[in-house]
Amino acid sequence: MVILTLNCGSSSAKFQVYDWDKKEVLGVGIVERIGQEMSNIEHKPLNKNEFEESGPCHDHKVAIEWIIKTILNKDHGCIEKIDEIKAVGHRVLHGGEIVKQSTVVDEEVLKVFESLNHLGPLHNPANIQGIRAAMAVLPEVPHCAVMDTAWHQTMPAHAFMYALPYDWYTKYNVRRYGFHGTSYLYTAKRASVLLGKDPAKTNVIICHIGNGASMCAVKDGKCYDTSMGMTPLEGLIMGSRCGDIDPAIVPYIMKETGMSGAEMDTAMNKKSGILGITEKFVDRRDIQTGCDNGDERCILAMEMETYRIKKYIGSYYAALGHVDAIVFTAGVGEMNPNYREKSVGGLESMGIKLDDSKNKASSTRNCETCISADDSEVKVFVIPTDEELVMTEDTYALMNGTYDIHTNYTY
């Protein structure tokens, strides 16, 4: 039985084809630049060479047709017939307080997601387009929405409520939801394995530092707090998102510049973060190069981003009282030793001590390691995340009637 997972962004669609019986990834790839003049697809099938192709692709439906065509191709595909695919799992950012866990999608569920687009303006519309397109291309199989927010349902009220007028919560669903849930579920469980501890007795702090970045305080194996909020804007400094700021800045800048609320939202989501500070870069590899060349803005950006991560580590350390391990994951977390060193350096008084050479050695994807010193009370791990695996398993569990928000798969 084969499960296809899809993670649709506004201009990209990541896919993975998984053979449930063999527990094997058959193929994995991405379509990029959807809606632009020229798009391209990459596909890495198991035991075959990587395939790449350019072509026009003006919407998500075309993208998904392209994906299906590619994975079915005799030479560079990974399955033989389309009906081998028994279910599709879609990543969905936001279900508000209505869809709180992964679920089989029907028209009603799609309507709910659509009604919540304002809570995830960068992600939800694309997620929905992807689902609709995939349902059109693969109408015979169940489509499941795997929620980024499901993992975070265990947060206590004092962590998820804002100190805003109470009826903004009851009327407008203003609260902390949290995202990157599939990544946290996977890495939290892997951390327990590396620690040799029962997950239900494990406290970890996870730093998911990719283009989007957030952190999670995991208490007794469950989400206790997280840095992203009602939307994925709050918390850490990201590629183009500002993270935490004085909220009074919003009306102030609107008044000074005449910008509308929507324009302000765009500025905070797309023109801020690393891009705002440097006025040129979004990708942390460019920041690293800039720092190496003494570029002041790049140095400031790296200092700011890692200082924010360090402050959240301290804050979740205090929230949890006891911490077994700190985990780094996602692009930057997995591959950049400098970011990690700056984020946890100098925390010896909290029992956190890096092993410099192990840290430096860990700079590629797919390398799960412990980078703390042998005598570090708190372990520091690099754990490559596997969101697709969790999506696949959620999808299987939904079809199998065994799903709960902390699916008991062992990673």
Added chain:
Amino acid sequence: MVILTLNCGSSSAKFQVYDWDKKEVLGVGIVERIGQEMSNIEHKPLNKNEFEESGPCHDHKVAIEWIIKTILNKDHGCIEKIDEIKAVGHRVLHGGEIVKQSTVVDEEVLKVFESLNHLGPLHNPANIQGIRAAMAVLPEVPHCAVMDTAWHQTMPAHAFMYALPYDWYTKYNVRRYGFHGTSYLYTAKRASVLLGKDPAKTNVIICHIGNGASMCAVKDGKCYDTSMGMTPLEGLIMGSRCGDIDPAIVPYIMKETGMSGAEMDTAMNKKSGILGITEKFVDRRDIQTGCDNGDERCILAMEMETYRIKKYIGSYYAALGHVDAIVFTAGVGEMNPNYREKSVGGLESMGIKLDDSKNKASSTRNCETCISADDSEVKVFVIPTDEELVMTEDTYALMNGTYDIHTNYTY
């Protein structure tokens, strides 16, 4: 030589009369409900009974005339002639990036403050009104502005910059400024004394928890980071201010409700915080009573507020690397053991351990104590703040030509 200090809020004016030569507070008091139908004044003169009076007081000028009349009164006053007052020190919230330290006020300085009203809408206009009124009533003496922000000038860029478009900083002065500076200066120095350490080698975390509340990370005796930001809205949960939220909530709620930016600003400053959560209380004494009676919203409010303080303690602990002491000050910090217990309880893994009975015993103003256990690595102090003393000394130092932002008075 006598120095008068004034701390003018929108509807109140706190005053203190200080004899510099005798190092003695001659009188201290407050005018409340300025601009309402009936106002009242309280004055506690040295070695005399407290005096209280009601009367009409429609603006700050009338308030200051009332103060002068009161402190000159034969029976319940504290000085004999008005010309004993040689200078007036005024608390001023915000000088932006222009007035960065305490300064003698002239028309030009007032114009600068006026141009910055938007950065401190709840405070600056009242501060300016107070200065103008006092200059009219006491035209012969120098008036000094004692800046809340001066103490915070030592913050490094990675702590004071936001990850927003860089030109919002250069064009609109968007950065972290920090407030409660006089309180931090005083309590940081007292903490060094209690620790028996050189202030320049002392790291402390100060929790100023009054109606307005903020925290400060002090490194080597100087401000390294603070929770309030461009305005006093950011950071901790306060009486009616929300503190940290997802900034995306601002445009979202504006769109959902049709509120303007100014209305949103008011909602976040005046209808949020403890008031927003409980929908009835601002004063933490009411929250305490509510908690004692099992009121769910009051319990939530206290949980949220102290959880936020705890997270900031962790965050500044990480930022500083090493912490000598945690200091509680201002109304709630000085007088409520429950808030303190909830804020630092469970932090033994960070070397912080309260002495429960000492903590409980410390519940009145004017009682400087150590409330940590004898074997606590990090000391916990309650230090009653004395902002008026710092204001007085800044004023004296300005007249004397010896002022710097970390005036070398020993407290």
